[in-house]
Amino acid sequence: MQLDTRAQTLLKALVERYIADGQPVGSRALSKISGLDLSPATIRNIMADLEEMGYVASPHTSAGRVPTPRGYRIFVDTLLTVQHFDEHAVEGRMRLQAPQPQKMIANAAQMLSSLSQFAGVVLSPRRESVFQQIEFLRLSEKRILLVIVGPTGDVQNRLLLTDVDYTPAQLVQSANYINQNYGGLGFDEVRTRMQAELRQLRDDMGRLMQAAVEAGSEAMADSSDDMVIAGERNLLSVSDLSSNMSSLRQMFDMFEQKTGLMQLLDVSSKASGVQIYIGGESNLVPMDEMSVVTAPYAANGKIVGTLGVIGPTRMAYERVIPIVDITAKLLSNALSQH
Incomplete structure (x- = not known):
């Protein structure tokens, strides 16, 4: 339902005041802070309409009103004035340049938390089992270390126990064959191609390469x-969020299990720009009192993951949104330059 200008102004004033001090907002306070020249009776009538539409609610203990998840939604979608956030100031505090992409991601999560004073979360890039190159290192007889380098430079190691004692020359030859023929592909695709192509190679070498593909696929997964x-x-x-034990239990269950949070971040990676999930209206957020602000980040122009801030529904969205947006851009830049 469309709200007229007066109703929008009053709802905006109510949400902003409630976010600021956490107390139900009465008609008298609204008449002072809204800037509208309206009588208290008119304001009460408009607030009654907003309550009937489901945008505000009246706690039993107070004559004032508080925003509902639906009220927060219309506020963030249409009424919010996002603060200007100095990107260079954030960049100065943000140490995203690091030897490993995983370190950049950890730094980004820490920065989101530090700037917002809530929890920062980053879903690491999906590797999709793609590798750039592999290496075999002979550790001892029939023990080989498989080194897998991903597209963003991240490294995975797996130990291979073999039936044959391969020479260093055989290991180099096998790694070169895989890198030259399959580098940049996913292990699942390599497995399919190999089944036909490796029949031409000696059995021992073929077994080593198939073992590497299986181990590499598991490592990436x-x-x-x-x-x-x-x-x-x-x-x-x-x-x-922590006012009662039930809420605390729900919150830490979410952090411990991670499945629901991963699902939320995965969904938001398919959308463009900042997304806001408000508890009570989204099946993905487990608590009515919790909101999650997310944004996807990229490497070399391709979306590879999602980051965000987890906090109370009563958060300063005008401040958190640019924090999430800028952090996503800075992490994208850092990963692309890596």
């Missing part, structure tokens, strides 16, 4: 969907 969370303890000081 194990390390995909890693999620880095920083600043969970910040949420303990947010009374809206």
